[in-house]
Amino acid sequence: MNSKTISAIAFFALLIILPCITLFRPKKEFSDEENRYLAKLPKFNATSYGNKDFMNGFDAYFSDHFVSRTKFKRLSTDIELMLGKTEINGVYILPNKLIAKIDEMKDAPVSKSVNAINTFSSKHPDLNMSIMLVPTAQDIYAGSLPHNSPRFDERKFIEIVHGGLHSRVNTIDAHTPLLSTRDEYIYYRYDHHWTTLGAYYGYATAAKKLGFDPVPLNSFDIEYAADDFYGTLYSKTLYDEIEPDRIELYHLNKGVKIVNVEIDTGETIEERDSIYFREFLSQKDKYSVFLGQNQPIINVHTDNDSGKRLLIFKDSFAHSMVSFLAEHYSEITLVDLRYINVPVDELVDIDKYAQAIVIYNTSNFLNDDNIIKLGF
Amino acid sequence: MVFSSLTFIFLYLPIVLLLYYITPWKAKNFILLITGLIFYAWGEPYYVIIMIISTSIDYTAGLLINKFDDKPKIRRIFLILSVVMNLSLLFTFKYSSFIITNINSIFGLKLFNPNLPLPIGISFYTFQSMSYTIDLYLGNIKVQKNFTKFAAYVTMFPQIVAGPIVRYEDVERELEDRQINLTLIGEGVGHFVKGLAKKVLIANNIGMLWTTVKAMEITSLSTLTAWIGILAFTFQIYFDFSGYSDMAIGLGKMLGFHFPKNFDYPYTSRSISEFWRRWHMTLGSWFRSYVYIPLGGNRGGMGKTLRNLLIVWMLTGLWHGASWNFVVWGLYFGVIIILERLFLRSILEKIPATISTAYSFILVVFGWVLFETNTLADAGRYLKAMFGAYGGFIDSNARYLLTTNIVMFAVCIILSTRVIKQIGDYIATKLPALYQYSAPVLEVILMVICTAYLVDSTYNPFLYFRF
Numbered sequence: 083m084n085s086k087t088i089s090a091i092a093f094f095a096l097l098i099i100l101p102c103i104t105l106f107r108p109k110k111e112f113s114d115e116e117n118r119y120l121a122k123l124p125k126f127n128a129t130s131y132g133n134k135d136f137m138n139g140f141d142a143y144f145s146d147h148f149v150s151r152t153k154f155k156r157l158s159t160d161i162e163l164m165l166g167k168t169e170i171n172g173v174y175i176l177p178n179k180l181i182a183k184i185d186e187m188k189d190a191p192v193s194k195s196v197n198a199i200n201t202f203s204s205k206h207p208d209l210n211m212s213i214m215l216v217p218t219a220q221d222i223y224a225g226s227l228p229h230n231s232p233r234f235d236e237r238k239f240i241e242i243v244h245g246g247l248h249s250r251v252n253t254i255d256a257h258t259p260l261l262s263t264r265d266e267y268i269y270y271r272y273d274h275h276w277t278t279l280g281a282y283y284g285y286a287t288a289a290k291k292l293g294f295d296p297v298p299l300n301s302f303d304i305e306y307a308a309d310d311f312y313g314t315l316y317s318k319t320l321y322d323e324i325e326p327d328r329i330e331l332y333h334l335n336k337g338v339k340i341v342n343v344e345i346d347t348g349e350t351i352e353e354r355d356s357i358y359f360r361e362f363l364s365q366k367d368k369y370s371v372f373l374g375q376n377q378p379i380i381n382v383h384t385d386n387d388s389g390k391r392l393l394i395f396k397d398s399f400a401h402s403m404v405s406f407l408a409e410h411y412s413e414i415t416l417v418d419l420r421y422i423n424v425p426v427d428e429l430v431d432i433d434k435y436a437q438a439i440v441i442y443n444t445s446n447f448l449n450d451d452n453i454i455k456l457g458f
Numbered sequence: 459m460v461f462s463s464l465t466f467i468f469l470y471l472p473i474v475l476l477l478y479y480i481t482p483w484k485a486k487n488f489i490l491l492i493t494g495l496i497f498y499a500w501g502e503p504y505y506v507i508i509m510i511i512s513t514s515i516d517y518t519a520g521l522l523i524n525k526f527d528d529k530p531k532i533r534r535i536f537l538i539l540s541v542v543m544n545l546s547l548l549f550t551f552k553y554s555s556f557i558i559t560n561i562n563s564i565f566g567l568k569l570f571n572p573n574l575p576l577p578i579g580i581s582f583y584t585f586q587s588m589s590y591t592i593d594l595y596l597g598n599i600k601v602q603k604n605f606t607k608f609a610a611y612v613t614m615f616p617q618i619v620a621g622p623i624v625r626y627e628d629v630e631r632e633l634e635d636r637q638i639n640l641t642l643i644g645e646g647v648g649h650f651v652k653g654l655a656k657k658v659l660i661a662n663n664i665g666m667l668w669t670t671v672k673a674m675e676i677t678s679l680s681t682l683t684a685w686i687g688i689l690a691f692t693f694q695i696y697f698d699f700s701g702y703s704d705m706a707i708g709l710g711k712m713l714g715f716h717f718p719k720n721f722d723y724p725y726t727s728r729s730i731s732e733f734w735r736r737w738h739m740t741l742g743s744w745f746r747s748y749v750y751i752p753l754g755g756n757r758g759g760m761g762k763t764l765r766n767l768l769i770v771w772m773l774t775g776l777w778h779g780a781s782w783n784f785v786v787w788g789l790y791f792g793v794i795i796i797l798e799r800l801f802l803r804s805i806l807e808k809i810p811a812t813i814s815t816a817y818s819f820i821l822v823v824f825g826w827v828l829f830e831t832n833t834l835a836d837a838g839r840y841l842k843a844m845f846g847a848y849g850g851f852i853d854s855n856a857r858y859l860l861t862t863n864i865v866m867f868a869v870c871i872i873l874s875t876r877v878i879k880q881i882g883d884y885i886a887t888k889l890p891a892l893y894q895y896s897a898p899v900l901e902v903i904l905m906v907i908c909t910a911y912l913v914d915s916t917y918n919p920f921l922y923f924r925f
Contacts, residue, residue, distance in 0.1 A: 085894040086644025092898050093647040096905055097472040104468070137500050141465050148464055148913055157910035165663075166865045171914075230858035 103149040110147075114366040115320060120146040156320040163321075168228035171318040176226055178324055179271040180315035181219045184234040184445045191451040196246040198457030199440060203250050206432055209393075212291050213247065213440040214254040215240045215447055216276065216284060216399050219269040222260055236444045243447070252291045254439075259283045270327045273313020274443075275369050278330045278402050284441075285406035292392075292437060294410045302332040307360075311368040329368050331358060331405070338384040338409055346379040348421065357382060357404055372401035378421040379429060382414040393430065393438040395419055395456065400441040419452040426456065459500040460619075461705045462657045464912050470497065474615070475712060479638070487610040487633065490713065494613030498579070501619070505577035508547060513612045515543050516587040517605055523594050524601035533595065540591040544584040551577055556780035579619040581777055583612055585744055590626035592748055599627045607633050616709035620702045622720035623740035629715055636714035644898075646711030651901040651908075653704025658908045660873065661698035664690045664866050667859055672830075676839045680849030682856035684840060690863070691830055692823050693870040696725065699738070725874040728814035729806050730794045730821055741777065745770050767799075768792050778829070783837060787828040794821060 112119050124130060124139030131137075148154070159170050168174055174181045203211045220227070221236035237257050244253040260268060260276075260283055268280030276284070282299060289296035311327040345352040362370040373380055376398060391413040394400050400416060407414055415430060422429060432438075440453075447453070459466050474493045481489050499506040519540035526532040549557075551574050558571045590608070593599045602608040611633060617624050671679070671687030679687070703720035710717040724736035734742050750770045756763040768789065775788015798806065806814045824841065831837040842848070860867075872878065886893040 084641060084644075085897050086642075086648070087640040088895070088898040089644035089647045089901055090640045092902050093644075093651070093905070094472070094475075096902065097468060097475075100909070101468040101472060131503050134503060137459075137503075141463060144469060145464050145913060148468075151913050154910040154913040157907065158914050161907060161910070167862055169862070228858075228862070230854045230861060232855065232858060 100149055104144070104147060107149065113146075113152075115152045115317065118317075152320060159319050159321055168231065170321070173315045173318050173321075174220075174227055174231065175319065175321055176223075176228075179219070179223070179269070180319065180321065180324070181223060181227065182274045182315060182445070183232075184218065184220050184236075184448070186234055186448065190448050191454060192243065192448060193246065195447065195450070195453035195456075196243055198454040199251060200246075200248045201457040202426075203248055206438075207250070209432060209435060210252070210293075210437040211250065211439070212252040212254055212288070212437070213243075214256050214284065214288050215243060216256045216441065216443045217260060218274065218443050218445050221257075221444070222264050222269065234444075239444055239448065254288045254291050256284050256287055259287045270311070270313055270315075270369075271324050272311065272316040272327055273369060274315060274445075275313070275399060276402070276443075277327075278332055278405075281399075281402040282332065282406060284399075285403050288403075288439070292410070292439070297334060297337075297406065297409055302334055305331040305333060307331050307358075307371060308363045308368050312366065313369060317366075329363065329371060331371070334409065338386045340408065341383045341385055342381075343373070343383070344381040345374065345377050346381070348378045357408065369398070369402075373404060373416070376418045376421065378418055380416040382408060382416075384408050384412055384414075386410065386412045388412055390437070391415070391435045393417065393432070393435040394441055395426075395438070395453070396441045397443060397446045397450070399443045399446075403441065419455050420450070422455065425458040459497050459615075461702065461709075462654060462908075462912065464909070467654075467909075467912075471709075478713065487604075488606050490610040490614040491606055494610065494615045494618060497615040498613065498618055501578050505551075505580075508551075508577055508580075509583060509613065510609075512544060512547055512584065512587060513609050514605075516540050516591055516612075517602070517608045519543075519591050520594050520601050520608070521603065523591065524603075537591055537595040541588055544588050548580060548584055550574065551580055553776075553780045582621050582623055583618060585623050585741075586617075586625070587612055589623070589744065589748070593625065593627050599630050602626075602630075602633070614713070616706040616713065616715075617717060620699070620706070621738075621740060622703050622706060622717055623744050624717050625740075625744070628718055632715050638714040642714065643712050646708040647901060648897060649704050649708030649711065651708075651904050653701040653706075653708060654908050655904045656697040656701030656704065656873075658911045659904075660866075660870060661694045661696075661701060662911070664863065664870055665694035665698070667863050667866075668694055668830075670859065674855075676836060676843055677848045679840075679843040680851060680853040680856050681844060681846040682852045683849065683859065684843040686856060686859050686863075688823055688827055688830070688840070688844070689867070692725075692826050693867075693874070695826065695829075696721075696874065697870070723874065723876055725819055725822070726815060726876065727818045728811060729798050729803060729818055730791055731798050731803070733818055733822060734791065734795070741774065745774055749773060764796055767796055771795070781832075782834055783828050783831060786834060786837075787825055790825055790828060 110120060121139065121142040123143050124136045126136050129135070130139070145151075162170055163175065169183060172183045172185065174183060199211075199213065203209070215236075217236040217240070220234060224233050227233060240255075240257055247253060260280060263280075263283055266279060267277055268283065269276050282302075286296040286299075307329045309326065309328040311329050312322065313327060316322065340355065340357055343354045343357055345354070357373055358371050359374040360371060362368055362374070367375070373382075382404060386409070388411070390411050392407060392411045392415070394414065394416045396416050396418060404414060404416070413434075415435070417426060417430065426432070442450070442453075459470060461467070470493075474489075477493070478486060478489050495506060495510070498509060502509075519536045522536040523533045526536070555571050555573050558569050561567060562569055562571070590599070590602075590611070594601055602611070611624075611626060611629055612618075667690035668687055671683060671690070674683070676684075700721035707717045707719070718740055720739050722736040722739065724733050727733040727736055750766055753766045753769065754762055755766060771788045771792025772785060773788070774791075775784045775786070778784045778787070794802075806817070827840050827844070828834075828837045831840055882893065
């Protein structure tokens with residue numbers, strides 16, 4: 083048998099075996115590894131033919147369910163690394179952690195967001211308003227990034243944002259405490275979020291501006307709720323050579339009790355009795371143990387009898403801070419501006435709240451065009 | 459549909475090949491026609507009709523040219539009809555917006571600009587169709603009375619979307635009578651895998667660098683960044699386009715056809731004239747046969763030769779796209795080629811090969827700046843950036859892009875030359891068995907790696923899709 087015949091046979095073997103396995107094996111709906119829903123088989127009809135929804139959908143379906151998809155994806159990551167690439171799918175791969183690259187969009191809506199916050203603050207002059215922008219690992223660990231890689235100066239960005247805000251808005255510096263504690267476990271290795279410890283330092287620095295003393299760190303009992311957390315940055319790269327993350331839950335022995343947590347999904351209102359959604363601990367997206375995934379409005383009621391209420395405009399970084407903030411408020415309301423479509427006043431009775439705080443990580447604040455909704 | 463996709467490689471191809479191989483000879487061309495239409499319709503659900511209409515008109519024109527064999531004036535009418543019809547299609551779908559925009563700005567009018575989306579491959583299949591009617595008129599080929607066979611020639615999936623531009627005379631014999639055997643299929647596999655690897659592993663990879671640089675403000679680029687960027691594109695377009703041609707040639711062999719070569723190490727050229735004999739060879743030869751030579755070629759004195767050259771190069775540029783950048787790009791090469799003909803060639807032959815190769819390569823790179831930027835103004839700015847007008851010589855961007863892509867650049871440079879082929883030829887003579895039997899092993903490895911990259915492909919462009 084000459085070598086060309088072997089080529090032909092080997093090629094056809096690949097072209098028959100791989101698709102057969104792909105088509106005939108049972109299909110998963112959700113990919114834990116990649117943390118997303120997998121494409122469904124599209125319907126074929128005149129419309130989906132004409133607008134190519136069928137063709138594009140089919141390409142996506144075939145690719146999403148392709149046999150050994152995750153192994154193949156991991157192979158491409160390995161080869162990229164072998165070629166000397168240090169960044170895969172927007173994630174820097176360092177020896178001991180993964181760091182998300184920040185994409186600075188052209189025409190970022192930052193000044194509009196700042197104006198919206200100012201507008202909101204002036205519409206509610208009795209509301210004590212604060213803002214805390216949390217730097218991402220990209221900045222805190224800028225020194226460890228691959229040589230010469232583009233860096234986004236988040237300290238400078240935070241200063242620019244603070245400079246544009248009205249003096250009525252209290253600015254909280256999260257950068258300094260996080261930078262000074264960067265040798266501690268304050269950011270996840272496989273996820274773009276800060277750890278509970280990082281959230282604690284954020285809480286501690288916010289405390290002063292919010293008007294109370296932070297609970298000392300050593301008062302907490304730490305529960306190690308999971309030690310095999312592979313987060314968002316893992317999903318993008320499937321790189322797993324670093325020690326997995328652990329999820330820590332900080333409990334205060336004689337702290338407040340959570341009376342009730344209401345989740346307003348926009349369609350229904352769910353009720354729970356804890357800020358920890360423990361079902362996520364057995365799934366891939368373990369960070370969601372902190373108040374679940376992003377929902378329009380979440381209300382946390384505690385047995386703190388001060389009557390003080392806090393309104394938080396946030397992204398997911400605020401979720402792990404709530405266990406600390408809960409000590410000081412009777413009610414905390416978290417509003418996710420991405421999921422609301424009407425002015426905030428129509429959903430929430432702002433006069434009930436003594437204080438409001440905007441908590442975002444810098445990357446989200448930079449690129450999110452939903453913060454302007456505060457100005458409506 | 460795109461060759462470098464999982465759907466094509468692992469669904470369309472095995473099904474179509476299986477069907478094709480088990481179908482009796484009488485029906486194989488019909489299978490080619492139907493599967494070609496499906497392939498095309500997958501990317502152009504509506505415009506597939508245009509291709510069917512164009513094919514039908516050229517088929518009919520062919521019959522009529524043949525019928526009125528003894529009436530030269532009448533048969534010429536049908537030739538003109540075919541050429542006009544094909545060119546009108548191109549005009550309407552490819553050039554109408556360009557023409558209208560220019561008319562509007564020159565005459566201050568506000569004519570309606572339909573902005574029609576470009577049907578994939580229209581520049582390829584109209585040129586292929588026209589080669590049939592023109593060659594038939596000239597008596598170079600025989601008429602094809604069987605519609606299936608003619609339509610199969612135009613629509614068959616390997617070269618419909620991105621070439622090579624296969625003339626009817628290239629496949630005339632094989633349409634009627636061709637061989638299919640495992641050895642030929644194996645050769646086809648070799649071409650296909652090589653092309654796939656060029657596209658997925660090299661072109662897509664180095665192309666990401668160009669995408670990054672292209673997104674930056676031109677006036678913020680350091681010299682080195684500007685050079686690194688356009689060099690990345692230089693390699694991207696070569697490996698992308700030649701990879702696609704390799705895949706087409708390989709697929710042709712799997713079907714029993716021998717398609718012409720389209721690239722021959724163009725970046726090793728020692729003159730621009732030579733470059734265009736090695737780059738997109740089927741296009742150059744199409745323009746030579748059907749435009750340059752009918753216009754008189756280089757007979758008729760220097761004046762006519764220069765005129766003919768300028769016309770051909772303007773058309774070559776224009777074929778690539780409906781914008782002034784492409785016209786200037788074509789004329790840029792036309793002028794250089796004229797200069798080479800007039801006196802540069804003798805100089806180039808005398809100087810060391812390294813210098814003439816560098817000369818050609820650098821001129822080609824400048825050409826790509828014209829080709830890739832959106833407006834002539836941007837091209838000018840980019841060229842200025844390459845000479846240090848904006849940033850310094852080097853900045854942190856340049857360092858980062860260079861250090862993270864140095865291996866890729868080295869691979870691109872080596873694979874642009876014949877070095878690997880020469881090493882392979884040497885091994886073939888010393889250790890023939892090893893050389894031969896390592897091919898299937900390499901092919902399987904490359905297929906696995908390419909599949910890995912395709913599975914995760916969010917970035918998988920095809921550059922010559924604009925044509």
